[in-house]
Amino acid sequence: MLGPRVWSYVRQGLSRGLSRNVGSWASEEGRKVDLAGIYPPVTTPFTATAEVDYGKLEENLHKLGTLPFRGAVGGVCALANVLGAQLCQLERLCLTGQWEDAQKLQLRLIEPNTAVTRRFGIPGMKKTMDWFGYYGGPCRSPLQELSPAEEEALRMDFTSNGWL
Numbered sequence: 001m002l003g004p005r006v007w008s009y010v011r012q013g014l015s016r017g018l019s020r021n022v023g024s025w026a027s028e029e030g031r032k033v034d035l036a037g038i039y040p041p042v043t044t045p046f047t048a049t050a051e052v053d054y055g056k057l058e059e060n061l062h063k064l065g066t067l068p069f070r071g072a073v074g075g076v077c078a079l080a081n082v083l084g085a086q087l088c089q090l091e092r093l094c095l096t097g098q099w100e101d102a103q104k105l106q107l108r109l110i111e112p113n114t115a116v117t118r119r120f121g122i123p124g125m126k127k128t129m130d131w132f133g134y135y136g137g138p139c140r141s142p143l144q145e146l147s148p149a150e151e152e153a154l155r156m157d158f159t160s161n162g163w164l
């Protein structure tokens with residue numbers, strides 16, 4: 001965690017030097033880079049004298065801005081209970097720079113992931129585990145089993161993306 005002193009340097013840098021015309025990248029000549037409001041998880045680089053290295057920070061932010069998975073810093077991996085191999089494949093694709101294939105796979109995983117986390121929660125996760133041959137088991141009180149309509153909607157989230 002960065003202390004208040006470091007944040008004051010970062011704020012100064014953001015207000016004075018990081019929102020400016022950038023001419024050092026040939027393909028982006030004259031493009032304005034506005035980095036207002038960007039804070040970690042971007043790593044803050046420091047110089048040998050413990051000052052924030054604003055030039056390196058700007059360079060890092062430019063590089064991060066070119067990635068197709070902007071803002072990704074982690075995951076809620078409930079989906080790994082049933083599609084673990086596919087999530088590992090997504091990581092491998094990213095690590096080997098196969099961004100187009102990774103993006104296609106990620107797009108197929110979004111709907112099922114939303115279904116077992118936000119939309120149907122634990123009852124949806126348990127039902128999905130049963131479908132994939134694992135033991136999801138019954139819901140414990142106060143959770144309720146999915147209704148037939150909810151179960152059908154959950155099944156559709158997985159079948160429409162080719163997982164069932």
